Amino acid sequence: xxxxxxxAGLTMAYDDVVVVDDxxxxxxxxxxxxxxxxxxxxxxxxxxxxxxxxxxxxGTVTIDGIDPASRDxxxxxxxxxxxxxxxxxxxxxxxxxxxxxAALYDAPRAAVGAMLELAGLEDKAGTQTSDLSGGQRQRxxxxxxLVHDPDVVFLDEPTASLDPQARRNLWDVLRSLNDDGRxxxxxxxxxxxxxALCDRVAIIDGGKILQLDSPAALIRGLNAPVxxxxxxxxxxxxxxxxxxxxxxxxxxxxxxxxxxxxxxxVLTALAGLGALEGLSVAGASLEDVFLELTGREYxx
Amino acid sequence: xxxFKSLALxxxxxxxxxxxALFFAIVFPIMFLLLFGGLLTDQGTSKSExxxxxxxxxxxxxxxxxLATLDISKESSEKLALEDLRKGDVDxxxxxxxxxxxxxxxxxxxxxSSIVRGTMGAIVQSANxxxxxxxxxYTLKATQVEDQALETIQYVTPGLLGWAIAMGATFGAAxxxxxxxxxxxxxxxxxxxxPTASIVGARVLVSLxxxxxxxxxxxxxAIVLFGLKLTGSWPMIIPLLIAATLAFMSIGLLAGAISKTxxxxxxxxNFVILPMAFLSGSFFPLDDAPTWLKTISNLLPLKHLxxxxxxxxxxxxxxxxxxxxxxxxxxxxxxxxxxSAKVFRWDK
Ligand SMILES: Nc1ncnc2c1ncn2[C@@H]1O[C@H](COP(=O)(O)OP(=O)(O)O)[C@@H](O)[C@H]1O
Ligand SMILES: [Mg+2]
Numbered sequence: 001x002x003x004x005x006x007x008a009g010l011t012m013a014y015d016d017v018v019v020v021d022d023x024x025x026x027x028x029x030x031x032x033x034x035x036x037x038x039x040x041x042x043x044x045x046x047x048x049x050x051x052x053x054x055x056x057x058x059g060t061v062t063i064d065g066i067d068p069a070s071r072d073x074x075x076x077x078x079x080x081x082x083x084x085x086x087x088x089x090x091x092x093x094x095x096x097x098x099x100x101x102a103a104l105y106d107a108p109r110a111a112v113g114a115m116l117e118l119a120g121l122e123d124k125a126g127t128q129t130s131d132l133s134g135g136q137r138q139r140x141x142x143x144x145x146l147v148h149d150p151d152v153v154f155l156d157e158p159t160a161s162l163d164p165q166a167r168r169n170l171w172d173v174l175r176s177l178n179d180d181g182r183x184x185x186x187x188x189x190x191x192x193x194x195x196a197l198c199d200r201v202a203i204i205d206g207g208k209i210l211q212l213d214s215p216a217a218l219i220r221g222l223n224a225p226v227x228x229x230x231x232x233x234x235x236x237x238x239x240x241x242x243x244x245x246x247x248x249x250x251x252x253x254x255x256x257x258x259x260x261x262x263x264x265x266v267l268t269a270l271a272g273l274g275a276l277e278g279l280s281v282a283g284a285s286l287e288d289v290f291l292e293l294t295g296r297e298y299x300x
Numbered sequence: 301x302x303x304f305k306s307l308a309l310x311x312x313x314x315x316x317x318x319x320x321a322l323f324f325a326i327v328f329p330i331m332f333l334l335l336f337g338g339l340l341t342d343q344g345t346s347k348s349e350x351x352x353x354x355x356x357x358x359x360x361x362x363x364x365x366x367l368a369t370l371d372i373s374k375e376s377s378e379k380l381a382l383e384d385l386r387k388g389d390v391d392x393x394x395x396x397x398x399x400x401x402x403x404x405x406x407x408x409x410x411x412x413s414s415i416v417r418g419t420m421g422a423i424v425q426s427a428n429x430x431x432x433x434x435x436x437x438y439t440l441k442a443t444q445v446e447d448q449a450l451e452t453i454q455y456v457t458p459g460l461l462g463w464a465i466a467m468g469a470t471f472g473a474a475x476x477x478x479x480x481x482x483x484x485x486x487x488x489x490x491x492x493x494x495p496t497a498s499i500v501g502a503r504v505l506v507s508l509x510x511x512x513x514x515x516x517x518x519x520x521x522a523i524v525l526f527g528l529k530l531t532g533s534w535p536m537i538i539p540l541l542i543a544a545t546l547a548f549m550s551i552g553l554l555a556g557a558i559s560k561t562x563x564x565x566x567x568x569x570n571f572v573i574l575p576m577a578f579l580s581g582s583f584f585p586l587d588d589a590p591t592w593l594k595t596i597s598n599l600l601p602l603k604h605l606x607x608x609x610x611x612x613x614x615x616x617x618x619x620x621x622x623x624x625x626x627x628x629x630x631x632x633x634x635x636x637x638x639x640s641a642k643v644f645r646w647d648k
Contacts (some may be wrong), residue, residue, distance in 0.1 A: 086484075
């Protein structure tokens with residue numbers, strides 16, 4: 001299971017406008033890899049070049065040593081794709097879609113039932129895709145990508161346009177994908193999603209990779225202050241600002257926010273003062289890393 | 301299940317569940333058939349048109365009542381009269397040589413011709429009775445002319461069937477290609493381990509299935525409701541219709557390759573097929589059309605399909621009459637498929 005993906009110097013331009021600029025990365029078998037960045041960053045273009053669907057202007061891609069653009073049936077059989085816009089046969093039911101894709105890949109029919117279950121669509125098996133909700137369609141699209149038990153799975157914005165609940169439900173499905181050694185590549189513009197799912201992420205903007213590492217390492221590297229939130233009035237502002245290690249203390253949105261790079265001593269001091277009402281502690285997130293890197297408001 | 305079979309099945313289900321597509325491929329042409337068939341039965345009550353050449357004593361002396369169902373006009377040139385008969389403008393031509401009454405009739409309208417022969421036979425018999433001599437004074441000699449004109453249903457069925465096949469194959473291929481391209485399924489299929497030929501092959505199979513259904517329903521209704529009679533080499537319409545399906549699919553593929561939206565593709569297909577149906581004589585014969593129009597009509601694949609079907613299924617010509625139309629239709633298919641392949645795109 002799994003496959004080794006090597007991408008070197010990938011470049012793509014449309015009408016002389018470079019949209020993917022010298023992108024290189026390697027993905028190991030069993031890894032859950034994320035391409036993250038705002039809309040128009042070049043995620044889809046990069047992903048589809050790795051899938052072999054678009055020919056790069058320059059640069060190379062190999063999946064276990066094979067160029068995916070060669071459409072080698074042996075390789076295609078090992079790849080599962082969910083394109084950004086879910087592509088279904090018109091007027092077929094959920095079950096029929098899965099049966100059709102299973103047949104295209106010579107997959108056993110038994111997989112169809114398992115995939116309906118995975119996608120939580122058992123009771124919608126006989127419903128035509130046009131009558132499914134956005135979340136159900138998205139899950140079906142992922143199930144169609146998995147029905148032949150591929151070694152490598154490409155998911156392009158699998159949770160786009162889903163409500164928060166549907167998004168979290170889908171995360172549960174996605175999280176298990178690389179359990180048995182599958183290689184997974186996902187694109188998303190939701191930083192929380194990448195942080196929750198990916199072993200490593202490449203942050204892309206303007207077609208360039210800005211950073212590539214595990215979410216935890218990226219966040220550590222940011223060395224951002226920890227934000228301690230307390231109920232307002234727990235402590236006077238002046239008193240909070242006077243504690244050792246505190247960078248700033250302000251009233252924000254009906255909460256007292258204390259920023260520090262030394263949360264251990266600040267929390268100890270707060271505990272000593274008995275001033276812990278409404279306590280919550282938030283470290284930096286991938287979103288902060290992104291904002292730091294791009295130096296501008298995040299456009300989702 | 302193989303990739304090819306599953307693609308064909310998915311396409312077939314997509315078609316059968318598309319009420320609009322079903323309506324335009326099958327119900328709509330049948331409405332035309334019923335309409336034309338209905339017009340035909342209305343004509344059944346009018347009088348038989350007879351042309352009398354020179355003096356025909358038997359008719360002149362016949363009692364008025366016996367002539368009630370006949371509309372007799374006089375004409376001096378037998379040649380012109382027979383010409384009209386062949387064209388189907390009149391039902392019979394009568395002349396008298398000595399005591400023999402010569403009746404020329406056309407088999408184009410079987411019912412009408414038997415009425416005319418029966419009536420004339422009765423008139424001759426009563427003339428003999430009046431002359432009361434044995435052996436009979438007058439004899440009736442009936443000859444069938446080699447007719448060009450066909451009874452309406454005989455003419456209309458092949459033409460409307462041709463039009464239906466043209467619509468079904470063109471629209472099916474055009475819509476399929478555009479929808480699959482715009483919804484991204486073509487790109488998705490590109491990443492499946494299947495040859496492109498299996499996608500095209502599946503579409504051909506489904507289109508042939510639609511054409512076969514149209515043919516069976518059409519001929520069945522025309523035979524049962526309107527008494528369509530198929531002539532000897534009618535099975536030749538099978539290879540003809542296969543060739544035609546390929547030709548019209550290729551028109552649809554081209555329309556689908558050029559168009560950006562499904563509406564655009566079906567609009568374009570309509571723009572091509574409807575005028576072609578008129579110019580190919582699908583709705584009415586082009587016998588009286590000006591020469592330039594007939595020339596244009598010969599450039600159209602539907603014209604050759606219609607002619608091939610008329611020749612083999614109602615005009616009683618041999619199987620070889622279908623050969624040229626088949627060759628021409630396949631030629632269209634090859635050329636247009638090659639052009640479509642040039643302009644084909646996998647994605648939007
Ligand atoms: N087929 C195309 N033709 C022209 N420009 C394109 C095409 N595909 C993508 N682009 C452009 O390339 C840039 C990157 O697009 P994309 O890879 O889809 O970004 P993302 O998936 O990160 O939102 C965008 O500016 C987009 O407009
Ligand atoms: Mg994208």
